[in-house]
Amino acid sequence: MTGRSRFVSAADVAERAGVSRSAVSRAYTPGAHVSAETRRRIYAAAEELGYRVNRLARSLHQPRSDLVGVVGANLANPYISAQLAALSAALQRRRLQCLLLNTAGSGPGAQEDLARLLDYRVRTVVLLSGAAPDALIRLCAQNGARMVLINRPAPPEGAAADLILADSAEGGRLAAARLRAAGCRNVAVVISASRTSAKLDRARAFAEDMARHGVPVTRWAKGENSYQTGVEAARALLARPGIDGIFGVTDEIALGVLNTARAEMGRRVPDDLSVIGFDDAPVSAWASHGLTTVAQSLEALTAATLEAIDCAPEAPPLHLRLPVALVERSSVALAAHRHDVIVP
Amino acid sequence: MTGRSRFVSAADVAERAGVSRSAVSRAYTPGAHVSAETRRRIYAAAEELGYRVNRLARSLHQPRSDLVGVVGANLANPYISAQLAALSAALQRRRLQCLLLNTAGSGPGAQEDLARLLDYRVRTVVLLSGAAPDALIRLCAQNGARMVLINRPAPPEGAAADLILADSAEGGRLAAARLRAAGCRNVAVVISASRTSAKLDRARAFAEDMARHGVPVTRWAKGENSYQTGVEAARALLARPGIDGIFGVTDEIALGVLNTARAEMGRRVPDDLSVIGFDDAPVSAWASHGLTTVAQSLEALTAATLEAIDCAPEAPPLHLRLPVALVERSSVALAAHRHDVIVP
DNA sequence: CTGTTAGCGCATTCAC
DNA sequence: GTGAATGCGCTAACAG
Numbered sequence: 018m019t020g021r022s023r024f025v026s027a028a029d030v031a032e033r034a035g036v037s038r039s040a041v042s043r044a045y046t047p048g049a050h051v052s053a054e055t056r057r058r059i060y061a062a063a064e065e066l067g068y069r070v071n072r073l074a075r076s077l078h079q080p081r082s083d084l085v086g087v088v089g090a091n092l093a094n095p096y097i098s099a100q101l102a103a104l105s106a107a108l109q110r111r112r113l114q115c116l117l118l119n120t121a122g123s124g125p126g127a128q129e130d131l132a133r134l135l136d137y138r139v140r141t142v143v144l145l146s147g148a149a150p151d152a153l154i155r156l157c158a159q160n161g162a163r164m165v166l167i168n169r170p171a172p173p174e175g176a177a178a179d180l181i182l183a184d185s186a187e188g189g190r191l192a193a194a195r196l197r198a199a200g201c202r203n204v205a206v207v208i209s210a211s212r213t214s215a216k217l218d219r220a221r222a223f224a225e226d227m228a229r230h231g232v233p234v235t236r237w238a239k240g241e242n243s244y245q246t247g248v249e250a251a252r253a254l255l256a257r258p259g260i261d262g263i264f265g266v267t268d269e270i271a272l273g274v275l276n277t278a279r280a281e282m283g284r285r286v287p288d289d290l291s292v293i294g295f296d297d298a299p300v301s302a303w304a305s306h307g308l309t310t311v312a313q314s315l316e317a318l319t320a321a322t323l324e325a326i327d328c329a330p331e332a333p334p335l336h337l338r339l340p341v342a343l344v345e346r347s348s349v350a351l352a353a354h355r356h357d358v359i360v361p
Numbered sequence: 362m363t364g365r366s367r368f369v370s371a372a373d374v375a376e377r378a379g380v381s382r383s384a385v386s387r388a389y390t391p392g393a394h395v396s397a398e399t400r401r402r403i404y405a406a407a408e409e410l411g412y413r414v415n416r417l418a419r420s421l422h423q424p425r426s427d428l429v430g431v432v433g434a435n436l437a438n439p440y441i442s443a444q445l446a447a448l449s450a451a452l453q454r455r456r457l458q459c460l461l462l463n464t465a466g467s468g469p470g471a472q473e474d475l476a477r478l479l480d481y482r483v484r485t486v487v488l489l490s491g492a493a494p495d496a497l498i499r500l501c502a503q504n505g506a507r508m509v510l511i512n513r514p515a516p517p518e519g520a521a522a523d524l525i526l527a528d529s530a531e532g533g534r535l536a537a538a539r540l541r542a543a544g545c546r547n548v549a550v551v552i553s554a555s556r557t558s559a560k561l562d563r564a565r566a567f568a569e570d571m572a573r574h575g576v577p578v579t580r581w582a583k584g585e586n587s588y589q590t591g592v593e594a595a596r597a598l599l600a601r602p603g604i605d606g607i608f609g610v611t612d613e614i615a616l617g618v619l620n621t622a623r624a625e626m627g628r629r630v631p632d633d634l635s636v637i638g639f640d641d642a643p644v645s646a647w648a649s650h651g652l653t654t655v656a657q658s659l660e661a662l663t664a665a666t667l668e669a670i671d672c673a674p675e676a677p678p679l680h681l682r683l684p685v686a687l688v689e690r691s692s693v694a695l696a697a698h699r700h701d702v703i704v705p
Numbered sequence: 706c707t708g709t710t711a712g713c714g715c716a717t718t719c720a721c
Numbered sequence: 722g723t724g725a726a727t728g729c730g731c732t733a734a735c736a737g
Contacts, residue, residue: 024482024504024505024714025503025504026713026714026715027714027715028714036723036724037723037724037725038714038715038724038725039716039717039723039724039725040722040723040724041715042714042715042716042717043716043717043722043723045715046716046717049716049717050722051722051723052722052723055722055723066503067499067500067502067503067504069476069479069480069500069504070480070714070715071480071482071713071714071715072480072481072715073417073418073420073421073426073481073482073714073715074417074421074713074714074715074716074729075714075715075716076417076715076729077417077418077714077715077716077728077729077730077731078715078716078717078728078729079716079729082417087461091446092442092445092446092449093439093442093443093445093446093643095437095439095644098436098437098442098445098446099437101436101442102435102436102437102442102463102465105436105461105462105463105466106463106465106466107466108463108466109462109463109464109465109466109467109474110466110467110468112477114460114462114477114481115460115461115462115463116458116459116460116461117431117449117459117460117461118449118453118458118459119446119449119450119452119453119459120453121446121450121453122449122450122451122452122453122454123453123454124454130453132413133458135413136413136414136415136416137416137417137458138368138415138417155411156411156413158411159369159410159411160368160369160411160413161368244643244647272647272649275649276647276648276649277648279648279649280648280649281648299437299588300439300644303588303616303620304620304621304623304624304625305616305619305620305623305624305649305650306649368730370729370730370731371730371731372730380707380708381707381708381709382708382730382731383707383708383709383710383732383733384706384707384708385731386730386731386732386733387706387707387732390732390733393732394706394707395706395707396706396707399706399707414730414731415729415730415731416731417730417731418713418729418730418731418732419730419731419732420713420731421712421713421714421715421730421731421732422712422713422731422732422733423713423732
């Protein structure tokens, strides 16, 4: 069709419509002036040829692109996938494009893969999983891209990145208080092995709060952030009697615990064991689970992310702390009755 | 830093390293020859400045880009998210970038949003949800991009698109046979309202096979492809006794049915009611569900998609039919005993 | 092996 | 309002 290239270009359209290339360019530039007749002929020619403005070429002129890099690892995780669904839909509404990077597929070269996002001149890099090495944050700054960290640990120091954090400490305390109210006297917290991120904060706040009230806490920290980790934790922790409450730092983990406790370890939940999670993933509300959990609002998270994305490149970093709330369902005992404890 | 632009360019690096721009370009081009010393100085300068090759500009020269457009609507759906996770990881391994489009966020302008993917000169458009209007398929062809349809209806005719289909008919028959083996004599199939896609084929094959064996089938086709649709179907279908087997054309739907049957409608599954799904989403294997289902292999699906992506633009369209297999779990009764039926 | 030149597709001056 | 010329950042074909 075009002769010289696979793609149809503005020159092709110009020739077809009998106008100059500049006219074509103007016809697709919002602020430009073209006569109605010229525009009509250009659009007609474009339609026939299947012409589309090449945004790759266009972006060479613009100070920043419409590309937003989104980085995740556990894309099949119920909460992460809900996050991604909400974020990508919101980006779509703003006419921003989402360049998705799944670091689970990148092996040891993850750092390099992350950097490669910048090759596409993304205006922002949003991190849903993993950590942000300061080298990468510096790279972003040098290339005029903002970096948004969602429930990630704060960067080393001085490194400028937007921070969006659900209130992990408050969430950990809420979970602890709720289990105590249920009369639990010997609890466990299940974390994955990941040493980064908000998950540690949730666990720490939980443990501290329990310690302050004299309740012993067993820590289980192996595996990745997955359902399977919850399964294995439950098998180990419930092998013998004792534990009467478990906090999974993630709904997915907590659901692994919950299901294994019931199906394999012969526990009645919440009668013998109370289980509580963190996230409020859609699946936690299903009748098969009824997981009591600490909710972080997806809407608030998405709105905050968009706010960060809208920031000018040189604007000072944003630090947003999002509130959390306890969602009561049926995986935690209603009140203390098995131990004759007075709820504070 | 650079003076003229936000981004650091090859010219900046060249100046800093005391070489020409071409040398910089060559240092980053796989097949090119640069002396070790020159390369070292260039890399050093690039490191200091935070230089990265601008792939947007680079792609102006290349016949096709490294961008693959991936289109989905229900990104939070358990199976779709698993699909996306597998696909994006695989793309990552191939050094291909994933441009994600969530059509759920685009409202009525979905068609235009889809077309906008081509503005980025994606080499391939992969459709996970929704339909492919022939106008769009034509547009792809005109722009040298292939279109890959996964479990989508075949395009009108002559329109060239790669088709990757799990064997819906076989799956529907497997589900029917399994329910009959369980002794079901009055069954229902739950479809969403979507008139497109493989879901209809699954339901049709199921219904035909049942009809052939004289088993009446109730059709329930409202709502979208979601858990909630399964919930509402179960409420309606199980309001009075009669139905003893339900086929959900999607695991998510089937799980809505399963959970509602148990928790709200007082049915014991599989004793009073057998439930079977389609997909084999990870969550279906959880102990809380134990959903018997028709599995389409994620690995096979991903491999097939990559095969299509690897095709040259002018290669003839691919038509791949992927086998399905029944995965036995605990949501379907073991054998016919309630009705004294001989299993064929 | 290196630097110079041209051109990718586009937006944006500048004349007319 | 329109067309010709320039430059965005890069690669490739050219000469040295």
